[in-house]
Amino acid sequence: MHLQRLLLLSVPLLPAVLAVDSPIDGYGVMIPEWEVEVTSGSTMVLAGTIEKVHEKLLQMNPNWNEEYNSTQNSAGNGKRDSNIHLFSRNVFSGAEYKCGGTLPECHPTGIATGIDYLRSVKGKPKNGPGPGNCGRVSCTQNGAIWWCNDNASSKTLDGFGDIADGAEYLGKKCTRWGWENGSYKAFLSGKAFHEDNWNVIVQKDSC
Template structure:
């Protein structure tokens, strides 16, 4: 697999390792595509891969990208009425189906997802999944459960699902300072988010 970049009508291909991308058992795989701004109000690029791979490439194109897009985002522990959230209230969830992900990289992935513009799309399901975040052996997946193609309002919607899993499925073993999380949250509009361990 390769990270594809389309800029100003020209196409350039940059190699990226997509090693060991194993979708959850029973699910198909799609590679997420991101249409994002390099600078606020400036040129846009189309990138394929995880949010971490996208962020790395955006920082190469604009070293101030973090300051331009992530500065001022609310901390996940803060309640913000300024950020419209996807409603997962009362959503069905399952904890512990897969190996655990490390808590802190998942929280970082959630923040990065909130900072990326654009609308995620997935081909027809059910069970069509894309790995949208992966770092330190900890991954966030987004899956379409509908037989039709689906497009969400924003990548923040996926972040909301991952945050719901974090809230309900985080475990801190007795005597340990490290937390892990693994689980799946199902949105009422036929899509779900999975947080699990991974090879990345």
């Protein structure tokens, strides 16, 4: 396959991306990269959140959803995949976690959308050496999913679904309900610690 490298950042957008703060003081910020097939036989490495990558793919190939069975246009398959996931063990089952604290709370809707996106992506995510090396892999409706590596060496996961597992686990453990502007709403923020020394954070971010 012809492999091209494309940084998914135009010059006007670059300062905004670099201005993203780490979810935890003292942690570094990296821009996640995704190797994806744009058209048959053409693979590119795109950088940014999964939502930005999907947006760029549609710009380069308007038929990408239909050709690659994206979560945006595959409700039936998405339901089937969700049913399959019910029988698989969440890699964060029984993991240590912390809710709230200094992490700003978001509404869970954006996190749920990010989880769906992450489960639709094939490949193995890689994070640079830590400790405290974090990348914002998803941000929708001001709800962000971060993946942090606390190992001294680079970390490669089996799939992006592992990160989705962490966000889903936090959604089950850390969602609380309360009043906001006269409405009773759900709120969510937290950090889940995987036994292999990496973690997932969900919180409010600007996006």
